[in-house]
Amino acid sequence: MSRYAMVIDTRRCVGCMDCVVACKTENDVPEGYCRDWIAETVHGEFPTLQMEIRSERCNHCAEPPCVDCCPTGASHVHERGGVVLVTRDKCIGCKACLAACPYDARFIHPEGYADKCTFCIHRVEQGLAPACVSVCPTHCMHFGDLDDPQSEVSRLLASRANHTLLPEAGTRPHVFYLT
């Protein structure tokens, strides 16, 4: 088995959004939409501040509420790597998944189906990293298999402090942030 995951180093990330624009061209994401985005969290008072910059997207959760709530089976867990995908022609655009997702990772594509990050499974199946990972000029993003203890992502998670988003939601995200 494999469990694909993304590990993002928030210390290196500068929030340039190259990941966002690369996703848009790679996946023909229509104008006005994006499948990934940048979030900034600032703590403290000027001038004693801490800021974390994160490239965010669908977390490809191990317990994906979007899959559980889908009435047609369009939202599903792919056999390879546990990637959460949407089968476009099964999707009726009911938006149940948009409401269920605690990360606001989905949108309704102008053609009527729920759309979101696919971990660029079409690239991964060709042995390529997802577009966002492969373009990042700061090399802050890593992709690999959590079930392989020797993978870069496994080694990074074993050696560096990290967190996921909204762990209290119980979704068990597969996108991790190194701090």
Added chain:
Amino acid sequence: MPDLSRRRFLRISAASVLAAGLAGRATSAFAGWSEGSAAAKGGVRTVPTFCDICFWKCGAIAHVRDGKLWKIEGNPEDPLSRGRLCPRGTGGVGAHSDPDRLRTPLIRVSERGQDKWKSVTWEEALEYLASRMAKIKADYGPESMALFSHGIGGTFLRHLMKAYGTPNIAAPSFAQCRGPRDVGFRLTFGDDIGSPERTDIANTECLVLIGSHLGENMHNTQVQEFAEAVGRGATIIVADPRFSVAASKAKHYLPIKPGTDLALLLAWMQVIVTEKLYDADYVAKYGFGFDAFAASLTGYTPEWAFTETGIDPETIRTTAREMAKHRPATLVHPGRHTNWYGDDTQRSRAVALLNALLGSWGRKGGFYQPSSMDVPAYPCPDYPKPARPKLDNPGKRYPFAHEGLTTGIREATITGKPYPIKGWMVYATNLISALPNEAETIRAIQALDLLVVVDVAPSEIAGWADVVLPESVYLERYDELNPELFRDPFIALRQPVVDAPDDQKPNWWIAKRLAEKLGLDTYFPWSNIESYLDTRLKGAGYSLAELKRRGIVRGPRQPLYFEDGASAEFETPSRKIEFYSTQLEKAGFDPVPRYTPPEGGPAGSFRLLFGRAPMHTFGRTQTNRLLSDLMDENAVWLNATAALRLGLKTGDYVRLKNQDGAVSERVQVKATQRIRPDCVYLVHGFGHTAKGLRRAYRKGASDSGLITRYKTDPLMGGTGMNVNFVTLEPVEGA
């Protein structure tokens, strides 16, 4: 007077058509990028080229799927991109498909500025333009035409205008951008910082950024190296009135009061000299005038600097010691946009001197020695010698300006002195927002007989033009070769990936056709651009066919540091690193930097600061749909406590009003802890007022429109622009 050496001249003209015998060595060795480029794979064709969304010129590989431009990736063989573009380069696809592009040549049919045009053929446009240029030449002399140009794309128009006979050529990149830095370093080390900068961030152990916001300022190689430096735990020290992205990565963030950077630099040097932390061997070996310099620092204690900068004395001492601890691998970054307060050359000189104390010039982790590959010029006749000297800097009023002054040409255009300027050709630079004080620019334009704009978009300056010539974007054209002066020398080719969508033409074609109509064809002896490029490349031991396939060829790295044999020559009058500048003294300026406090603004106002966002280049990318999707308007950054006092919150719309009554378009407030309470901040390039820029029209506020005042640097004529103050006026019903 400035000591302008032949060697240096050749280096800075590395990208020009007639640059002969560039610094660096010819070679035919290259590392191969062997995966067949320009080859079809699964309906996808790839073409190597280099980017033009900014001036960094990263190597790129464009992917065309089913005949349509699909995506652009970095060329792994290119040492600038190292296989990874920045968001603008990745988003270059949107430059090609931008629906707001200029489509056909235009001739104005009403008063200037009224935006009424007729579409004409190229033949008609160029015939008309040539007749107007010929008339200016006949009536006033060729020197009465000026060219403003930005970037490598302007190469052939610069060549044309020199052949036409004018010496009046300038770019905002000097007097509005990097000029003070270049002059400050040249006065000290006798050499240039260059572009790309010769900063060895890749190997630095301590990086000091003074206002430089790497990460927001997305100069690709520097940002990549910056992220590496952060990743490997290098010490980062950031002085900035704003808690920038770089500040968030810093071990020491110094929230400096705007305009007082020189005080901080002097205090740092005072600590390093007083505590004898400097590189004494280096200073003894390479330095000139150290004792007089050291004596000049006496009063600049950290306690003194505290009252100016607001940085506590212990932090000043700690950071100075930290810099010394890591020397010579400490890099005090020279910055790029450095026209801030009018004392900018002296501030840049202080940056240079601090680096000299740390022994970082010519050392690993400091500043390396760049090199380039020799690409012989295409043989051309000599340019005619202008009958009158260039007029941007009459009487060498600014004795250390070593490039043309845009604002000097503007002033001469208004006054008609020392002789009239009657025509402007403007290439790829929106002078309305690139130059401070828009009203002066418009006054100059109104004194012209001819304004021709060559550009890709209907920008504000195009709106004032008599003739507008639509250029194809970089993905649709050849350009001059780029034999880059860099850590790893290389030659790069820009080549067409896809066809221009309408009647846009490349710069080389426009220049050659116009030359023919002006009777200057002897200066364009090549039959077409391919033969021009092939001739130059064959002279360097390559061919156009090879470059078309590979995009880039690389030469061997030359010695980078003094310790491995890089030249330790300094082209200053003393042939040493000038701690004390006799050149400055002779010209009547401070031979060592001396601090003068900045002038404040009206009570209750905020100093207006501006900077960059990573997904935009100047005001040139706001109609690119891919990039405007990432950021389509700017916000005014306002300290959260100040916002509370003013009753403003994030998302409220305000207008900014400056000390002279200039008012901005409406702009959202970003109430944030990330800025001092005495200043506000805008990302430059928004608040467009040209209707043709449909996606960008009236979105956000233009800092340029609020820069009615500027303070001129007496050494080199740069225009310090951070000297304007604004208040925030709520927008009713917004």
